[in-house]
Amino acid sequence: MSRLTRGYVTNELNIMTTAEQESLIIRRGSPWWRMLLRDRFALVAALWLFVLTLCFLFGPLLFEDAATKLNLRARNLPPGSLEHGWLMYLGGDALGRPMLARLIVASRNTLAIALSAVFVAMIVGGILGMIAGYVGRSVGHVIMRFADILQSFPSLLLAVVVLYILEPNVTNLVIVLAITRLPIYLRVTRAEVLEIRERVFVDAARALGGSRYHILRRHITPVVAPTLLTILTVDFSIVMLAESSLSFLGIGIQPPEITWGLMVAAGRNYLSQAWWLAFLPGLAIMMATLSGNILSNWLRVVSDPEQRWRLEDSSGKKSGQTDA
Amino acid sequence: MPDPILEIDDLRIEFRSGGEIVHAANGVSFQINPGETAAILGESGSGKSVTAAAVMRLLQSPPAFITGGAVRFKGQDVLGMPIAKWRDYCGREIAMVFQDALTSLNPVFSVGWQIAELFRAHGVAFGRDANARAVDLLNRVGIPDPALRAKDYAHQFSGGMRQRVMIAMAIALGPDLLIADEPTTALDVTVQAQIMELLEELRAESNMAMILITHDLGVVADVADNVAVMYAGRVVERGPVSEVLARPGHAYTLALLDSVPRANSLGQHLKPIIGSPPDLARIPKGCAFHPRCRFATDLCRNEEPPSVAVTPRRIAECHHVEAVFNDS
Amino acid sequence: MASFLGRRALHSAIALIGLILAVFFLVRLTGDPTDLYLPIDASLETRKEFAHKHGFDRPSAEQFLVFLKDVSNGDLGYSLRKQRPAMELVLEAYPTTLALAGVAMVLSITLAIIVGAIAAYKPGGVFDRISSMASLAGASAPDFWIAITGILIFAVTLRWLPTSGVGDLPYWILPIGVLMLRPFGLMVQVVRAAMLGALSSAYVKTARAKGVGETAVIFVHALRNACLSIVTVAGDLTVGMINGAVIVETVFGWPGVGKLMIDSVMQRDFPTVQATIMVTATAIFLLNIAIDFLYVALDPRIRHQ
Numbered sequence: 001m002s003r004l005t006r007g008y009v010t011n012e013l014n015i016m017t018t019a020e021q022e023s024l025i026i027r028r029g030s031p032w033w034r035m036l037l038r039d040r041f042a043l044v045a046a047l048w049l050f051v052l053t054l055c056f057l058f059g060p061l062l063f064e065d066a067a068t069k070l071n072l073r074a075r076n077l078p079p080g081s082l083e084h085g086w087l088m089y090l091g092g093d094a095l096g097r098p099m100l101a102r103l104i105v106a107s108r109n110t111l112a113i114a115l116s117a118v119f120v121a122m123i124v125g126g127i128l129g130m131i132a133g134y135v136g137r138s139v140g141h142v143i144m145r146f147a148d149i150l151q152s153f154p155s156l157l158l159a160v161v162v163l164y165i166l167e168p169n170v171t172n173l174v175i176v177l178a179i180t181r182l183p184i185y186l187r188v189t190r191a192e193v194l195e196i197r198e199r200v201f202v203d204a205a206r207a208l209g210g211s212r213y214h215i216l217r218r219h220i221t222p223v224v225a226p227t228l229l230t231i232l233t234v235d236f237s238i239v240m241l242a243e244s245s246l247s248f249l250g251i252g253i254q255p256p257e258i259t260w261g262l263m264v265a266a267g268r269n270y271l272s273q274a275w276w277l278a279f280l281p282g283l284a285i286m287m288a289t290l291s292g293n294i295l296s297n298w299l300r301v302v303s304d305p306e307q308r309w310r311l312e313d314s315s316g317k318k319s320g321q322t323d324a
Numbered sequence: 325m326p327d328p329i330l331e332i333d334d335l336r337i338e339f340r341s342g343g344e345i346v347h348a349a350n351g352v353s354f355q356i357n358p359g360e361t362a363a364i365l366g367e368s369g370s371g372k373s374v375t376a377a378a379v380m381r382l383l384q385s386p387p388a389f390i391t392g393g394a395v396r397f398k399g400q401d402v403l404g405m406p407i408a409k410w411r412d413y414c415g416r417e418i419a420m421v422f423q424d425a426l427t428s429l430n431p432v433f434s435v436g437w438q439i440a441e442l443f444r445a446h447g448v449a450f451g452r453d454a455n456a457r458a459v460d461l462l463n464r465v466g467i468p469d470p471a472l473r474a475k476d477y478a479h480q481f482s483g484g485m486r487q488r489v490m491i492a493m494a495i496a497l498g499p500d501l502l503i504a505d506e507p508t509t510a511l512d513v514t515v516q517a518q519i520m521e522l523l524e525e526l527r528a529e530s531n532m533a534m535i536l537i538t539h540d541l542g543v544v545a546d547v548a549d550n551v552a553v554m555y556a557g558r559v560v561e562r563g564p565v566s567e568v569l570a571r572p573g574h575a576y577t578l579a580l581l582d583s584v585p586r587a588n589s590l591g592q593h594l595k596p597i598i599g600s601p602p603d604l605a606r607i608p609k610g611c612a613f614h615p616r617c618r619f620a621t622d623l624c625r626n627e628e629p630p631s632v633a634v635t636p637r638r639i640a641e642c643h644h645v646e647a648v649f650n651d652s
Numbered sequence: 653m654a655s656f657l658g659r660r661a662l663h664s665a666i667a668l669i670g671l672i673l674a675v676f677f678l679v680r681l682t683g684d685p686t687d688l689y690l691p692i693d694a695s696l697e698t699r700k701e702f703a704h705k706h707g708f709d710r711p712s713a714e715q716f717l718v719f720l721k722d723v724s725n726g727d728l729g730y731s732l733r734k735q736r737p738a739m740e741l742v743l744e745a746y747p748t749t750l751a752l753a754g755v756a757m758v759l760s761i762t763l764a765i766i767v768g769a770i771a772a773y774k775p776g777g778v779f780d781r782i783s784s785m786a787s788l789a790g791a792s793a794p795d796f797w798i799a800i801t802g803i804l805i806f807a808v809t810l811r812w813l814p815t816s817g818v819g820d821l822p823y824w825i826l827p828i829g830v831l832m833l834r835p836f837g838l839m840v841q842v843v844r845a846a847m848l849g850a851l852s853s854a855y856v857k858t859a860r861a862k863g864v865g866e867t868a869v870i871f872v873h874a875l876r877n878a879c880l881s882i883v884t885v886a887g888d889l890t891v892g893m894i895n896g897a898v899i900v901e902t903v904f905g906w907p908g909v910g911k912l913m914i915d916s917v918m919q920r921d922f923p924t925v926q927a928t929i930m931v932t933a934t935a936i937f938l939l940n941i942a943i944d945f946l947y948v949a950l951d952p953r954i955r956h957q
Contacts, residue, residue: 041785148663149670151888152936153929156895157913161929164917165678241794245899248796249914264797271800272808279804282797289792297788382857408865415863422861427854431953432876445864477952493862 042298045291052288056111059104063087067101067258076274091276094266099276103284106258110285113170113259114240117177118232121239125182126228129189130216134197140190147183155180156245163251173252177239184235185228192224233296237289244285260285327399328355329501329533330379330418335393337371337378337557340386344605348374350557351393356533356550358500361524363536363544363565365580366554369601372537373423375554376503378403380420381410397501416446419494421523423506425486429478435489436462436474442496461492465522484515488522495526502527505537520547541584545569553577556602556612563638573632573640575617575648611643619644656954660944668937675929676719679922680712728930729923733916738927741912746931748818749908752900753893756828760836761882761889768843769870769878772851783840790837795896799830799903816905827904831896835889842885846878853877880951887943891936 036043066087077092079099087098132143150158159176166172197220246252247261255262260281267277337349349371356362364372377383379395379402395402397418402410414420422428430438439458443449449457455474462470465488478486487507494502504523508516524547527534536548544551544565551569552562553576561574572578582595599616602608608615614624623643632645642648686699694702703709710718722728731738767787771780806826807815813822850856851874859873898910905911909928916924948954 145663145666145670148667149674152664152667152891152940153671153933154891154894154898154936156898157929157932160898160913160917161675161925162678164920164922164925237792241792244794245796245895248794249898249902251914251917261794261796264794264800268800271804275804275808278797278800282794282801285794285797286789286792289794290789293788293792377857380861382860384852411860411863411865413863414861420861422854422858424854428858430855430859430873430877432880432951433873434952441859441864442862445862445868477956479953480956490858493858 036298039298041294045294045298048287048291049295052107052111052291055104055107060108063101063104066098067105068097070095070097076270076277078274079276079280090280091274093263093277094270094274099280102258102263103260103281106260106263106281107284109170109253109257109259110240110243110261111288113174113177113243113253114236116174117239117243118181118235120174120178121181121235122185122228122232124178125185126189126224128182129186130193130220130224132186133190133193134216134220143186144190147186150179151183155242159242159246160249160251163246168251168254170253170257173243173246177242180242181235181239184231188227188231189224192227193220196220196223230296230299233292233299237292237296240285240289240292326357328396329358329398330535331355331394331396332375332379333394333396335375335378335395336391337374337383338389338391340389346604347557347607348388348604349378349393350607352554352557352559354552354559354562356501356535358533359531360550361527361534361536361548362550362552363538363548364552364554364559365538365541365544367539367601369604370554371557371604372554373505376420376505376535376537379503380414380418381407412446415442415499416497417499418501418503419497419499421487421490421494421502421504421507424510425483425490426478426510428490429486431478434475434477435481439474439489439493439496442493446497448497457496458492461496462489465489465492465495465526467492483511484519487511487515487519491519491522491526495530495532498530499532501533501535503535503537506539507536508540508543509538516543523547541569541580553580556607557604558612558641560613560642561634561638561640563634567635567638571649573634573638573645573649574642575619575644576613576642577640578648578651579616579618611641619647657941657944657948661941664937664940668933671933672723672930675926676716679926680715723930728927731916731924732921733919733924738921738923739931741924742909742927742931745907745909745912746935748906749894749897749901749910752827752831752906752908753890753897755824756831756896757835757890757893759828760832760839761886763832764836764839764843765875765882768840769847769875771840772844772847773870775848780844784844787837787840790833791841792837793833795830795834796899796903798833799826799900802826802830803903816903818906827900827906830903831893831900834896835892838892839882839885839889842881843878846881847874850874850877876950880947883943883947883950886946887940890939894932894936 036046071092072095075092076094079089079091081089085098087101090099090103092098093102128143132140158180162176162179163172243252243259244261244264247259248265250265253259253262255266263281264278264285267274267279267281270277332352332354335349335352336347339346339348352371352375354362354364354375364375366372374383374388378388378390379397381402383390390403397413429435433441436455436458439461440449440454443454443457448454459470459474462474467473467485467488473481478489481489487510491507494504502523507523508519511519520543523534523536526532536543538544548565550563551565552559553568553574554560555576561568561572561577563573568577569581572581579595579597583597585594597616602612602615608625610626611617611620611624611629614620617624619642621643627643629641629643631639631641634640634645634649640648686694686703726739728738730736731741734741767783771777771783774780803815803826806813813826817823847870851870853874855877856869856873859869864873894910897908898914900906901908901910902914909932913925913928916922916928
């Protein structure tokens with residue numbers, strides 16, 4: 001009877017893709033690095049972000065001088081040649097400064113702003129969300145309407161206006177970007193807190209006389225934190241794009257500081273003579289944001305069953321629930 | 325003997341997920357004749373609903389894979405025919421009523437629209453004609469004010485009324501076989517009886533065959549001619565209801581009967597079946613029921629039980645048919 | 653239904669009023685608002701006169717009333733660059749942005765529905781993996797960079813399309829393409845997830861058991877339900893569209909609201925910036941209400957609450 005195998009079912013979809021198999025194997029609880037090794041895209045993304053972290057940590061230290069040194073003979077030097085040293089491999093900018101060195105040095109501002117902004121957004125949003133979900137209805141309403149305001153207005157316009165009225169320095173930029181991302185963390189935290197707070201273990205903690213602060217810190221934070229961290233990885237990309245857009249428009253970081261967005265803006269004037277001046281920094285942004293997004297997708301797959309298990313009654317975890 | 329309208333022969337279904345294989349059906353054999361009511365009886369996880377879904381070709385693959393066996397409807401090979409051809413049989417000659425009518429009805433279309441869709445999909449009637457027929461059907465399944473209610477949505481009906489809508493959809497084109505998958509499980513006890521009555525009435529009217537999937541012994545005793553008892557993805561006993569329930573030939577059927585109150589067990593203690601249904605990814609060796617069976621011997625632990633003809637019309641897969649038979 | 657719509661409208665209204673309040677206070681947060689409203693080289697007399705005229709020398713509460721009166725009259729001051737009412741400039745710029753965003757919106761939603769539905773039909777299949785990657789890339793791409801690269805390839809190198817400006821069809825291709833990218837990428841993911849849920853639902857099983865063809869199962873039964881999620885994110889999408897329009901209009905030199913905003917910021921023309929905010933906020937307020945109505949129309953469960 002083995003002639004009747006597969007294929008005769010609804011979707012005629014018999015091949016389990018490797019990606020799906022991987023996501024299923026993950027449920028068996030292998031360590032995270034083995035799961036990462038199994039997903040090629042996520043692995044490449046993680047490696048790239050690691051390289052960027054190195055650039056972020058040591059780049060300015062090593063290449064600050066090289067990145068600002070003018071070399072008139074290397075003005076608008078095309079990429080792909082080692083003639084002027086390896087730092088010139090990606091070409092030279094309009095003043096003959098090596099692109100590679102400038103890209104590495106610019107990574108610090110770009111990444112630092114994005115990272116600070118998402119962390120500020122996560123912490124402030126998380127705290128506000130906890131208050132909105134845990135403290136009381138009226139306070140919750142006020143906070144939620146505040147989130148509405150932020151969410152119903154285009155974040156770029158918001159940032160432009162605020163940076164116009166305030167001064168476009170790094171601190172203000174971080175604050176503005178953090179504010180535009182606040183609502184996500186706020187809403188997610190509140191929703192989770194509302195759900196968790198009805199659960200048995202919180203009731204038990206309350207019955208045992210736990211203070212509100214204690215319950216929030218010991219019982220709710222551990223459950224909310226993984227979700228927030230997953231959002232953080234997506235947001236990292238979004239904020240990086242926003243910062244780059246602002247810098248590109250000339251409203252973000254001001255020269256002589258450099259970010260990738262600013263480099264694109266500067267290179268735009270030389271588009272027909274030296275395309276790489278605008279192209280390469282843009283590519284750097286794209287590769288960083290894409291890596292962030294790929295990694296966050298992977299993280300979602302990995303953490304999801306665990307999350308479900310965490311939130312559900314563990315007895316229903318793995319039974320032969322085939323009788324649909 | 326007429327040819328069976330539906331024949332399931334050694335059907336095997338696996339669910340592959342999480343690196344493990346769940347054996348949902350391990351050689352299910354079953355048949356039903358035209359005009360007959362047959363029940364498939366079993367606990368949840370016994371593979372009864374999966375078998376029905378496989379017959380209707382509703383299993384999603386992956387994770388479900390049919391690894392062996394055959395299904396024949398009116399002599400035609402179901403699993404081998406092109407899906408479009410099989411879909412044409414569905415609704416017209418074979419229909420299904422699902423367990424949870426609330427999720428089984430589309431929430432964003434009116435029930436009238438969803439019933440009329442059967443006529444449209446099979447090219448029987450269109451437009452107003454189809455709608456008028458839908459209203460007739462609602463009337464037939466006992467929904468008051470059918471013309472008005474046809475415009476309502478699933479969430480506006482009570483549980484019993486929703487199941488009536490599902491039944492109206494199933495019988496719309498006068499199928500020869502109706503598969504009812506736990507049609508009353510989600511309902512109140514009083515409503516359950518009404519729905520079963522309606523199903524039986526409609527079945528008798530058109531002499532349609534019906535497969536009733538249930539875990540309720542009472543329902544089986546009330547309406548079915550034949551019964552197939554399933555355990556761990558196998559039919560462990562089958563035969564005429566009156567005989568099987570009166571004197572089981574399989575230890576599991578007996579245990580099942582002992583676990584529910586019956587008229588003749590008045591005053592006796594109920595004996596719940598000890599243990600829990602097996603994990604279908606790790607089905608015990610030998611007879612799957614042995615860890616929970618009071619008749620179990622080493623034979624049961626090591627060897628799969630043979631099919632034993634208890635009486636000419638009955639089969640049980642048990643090493644101790646006689647002991648069970650005499651015990652009941 | 654009425655209570656749902658009423659609650660949503662109230663929330664939107666609160667958001668709109670909140671934003672207007674925020675503008676009022678932000679302006680005064682920085683010190684002397686005349687700095688914002690007048691050119692940097694304005695004389696002391698002009699400043700005093702202006703401050704007096706707009707009540708900046710009076711108590712805050714009174715200033716707020718004047719501000720509200722001005723806002724409700726649509727009087728948001730004179731543009732410093734053009735010496736015309738700021739409101740006029742904004743209303744002139746809006747049709748361009750609406751056309752650009754409207755076309756991009758319709759195209760990206762339509763395409764995303766088709767791509768997302770096909771991807772969800774065979775999850776893990778070749779099409780699904782390619783479209784997942786593409787939509788992820790689309791959602792990750794810096795739009796200004798795509799715009800510049802597009803100009804570099806299609807306008808500078810190949811000379812197929814104009815570099816910038818407004819005109820007939822060729823002028824529209826690059827701006828629309830760039831503007832569509834991110835909404836399309838995000839939308840494909842939303843549609844795919846919604847369709848995946850709908851296709852594994854019990855009602856889809858019922859439809860198949862009824863003998864409904866696969867095309868109707870996907871595009872009638874499943875899609876009609878998935879529409880609810882699509883409409884839910886449509887509001888966010890429009891808001892994102894305006895973000896994109898700022899970039900696209902700036903790069904391609906389209907005389908829309910985004911370019912007006914950036915130009916005004918660059919030349920420190922605060923009345924125009926303020927007018928842009930007010931009009932945009934009002935437009936989004938109206939749009940949110942429209943979306944809520946659409947949602948109610950699509951979901952009978954809310955209609956009968």
